[in-house]
Amino acid sequence: MDLSDIPSATIEQVGMMEGILIAAATGGSSDNHIYEHLRREFMADPAIRDLLPRFVRTYRNLSAFWPYIKNQAGTYAERRQIISEAFTPLIDHLEGYNSAPGDIAISSVLEGFDADGVYAIWSKALARRNTDPEGAITAARTLLETVVKRILDEMGETYSEKDDLPKLYARVATSLKLAPSVHTEEPIKAILGGAMNLVNGIGTLRNRLSDSHGRGGKLPVRPSPRHANLAVNAAGAVAAFLVETYLERTSS
Template structure:
């Protein structure tokens, strides 16, 4: 990458007038020389001096030149160097992102070329070889407007979407999901599809704000979750790897991207756990029972009601657990996607979803651990189901 940067920087310096090249090199902290050498070959003059300095100096000189004048290719190469060591967006993910635009425009509200011009200096970039056109803009105009013989995949691969820096890729994804590209349900649907693909590589296309009432998005590192996520996952997977653990996984994944849906899943997770443990304990419930009702029944089975204990500290803790469950139900009713939001309903934010999901996960883990402890306690009288789901014998 440094070798390529040397070539690009030497070419950029060679774009200057021959009599300006020595002064420009001095300004970029490169070795001095005479004008005659620069007049002989500007590129060789610059490249010779770049070969004499360290990689760090090449990068520093490039940054200085980019700060003075716009240069797309130099900026791209610097971005790729800066991104070394960070999670990559794989070629597979990039191909899948490109596939989202097969048979559809890059933008509905503006022309595709207008969107492309806002991201790439196509008027100054060379057309791919071999081509009769000089600039990339002329090439795209001929093959997408005059002849229409390039697919969207061809266009995006020609622009370098498979190999460009993550910064450039993320600018493109923000642009195609901006309200001046798409609007309404089509905008939201495209953003959700892009987000789902990026999450495989550790990134998320998240809501960044609103302009004139319309949402716009930006790519960010996907949240890694709380430190308890792994232990909660392990406990719930051991308890029930299908329904309960799957619900927890979906809730975690949606904390940042779909706060309302994550809050709904947080409550449903606790409902699942309560029903599963009540079933294993040989107890029944009504379909109409809400989360607080289910928890009260389970609290009796697990001896979690504050009145079941005499120590004040335990009464306070268990009373707080009951309050958490009731609050999760209230939060879900107010902020989740389970009901129509109406014009004045508060919109849930990722922090609300983080709170709800983390609380639900902690409570679910506590209930499962308490149930497992009571099953192994010979002094506790519980009813465990047999292999076929029938009630087993009570243990003394």
């Protein structure tokens, strides 16, 4: 094959890479140049990179991959299974198997605001919801903190690097006139107060259940995908709301 044989659809490109790796693991492949090209493209895409099999992220070419897979299993069938299972989370993601209705709308807002920073963190949170709940909770908290700091920076507001998430959110809510105290309508006050409670809750959940801190003793509750989905979906909704409010304020 040559580069012109690479399909345009991402999911087909992923399938091609999986096939090349299976061939390399079960007799050899002459398509190292295709593998290297696809790997570079995937590693540059934050929405895909974190879902790539660890061995793809680690091994830049098929020569480096071969000793790894040879030591993992002695039969062709076992090697095929290892490779196929490793690609399942990424393929499920691309097929929308683990997506939620709000993912696309939130992604559009965050990518337009900051594709390399905010959107990359959001993509990482989405990618980890079902396969790495602790990592997803950490990413959800990081998403909110990054959005808040970016908006404060853009507005020329100061903050301390020691400020925790609730304090940062309170500052940006004041700057954007989103603090419940500045509104008189009870439904609006309730919604804005709920957003503040969500932010505080995600910060607490991250401290207690995520992988952001070392722990002593036993973890009382291990986070599950449902915990991660709650944290990520809530963080995404609040982050998009903040960005849309900021953009509306600055455009008027």
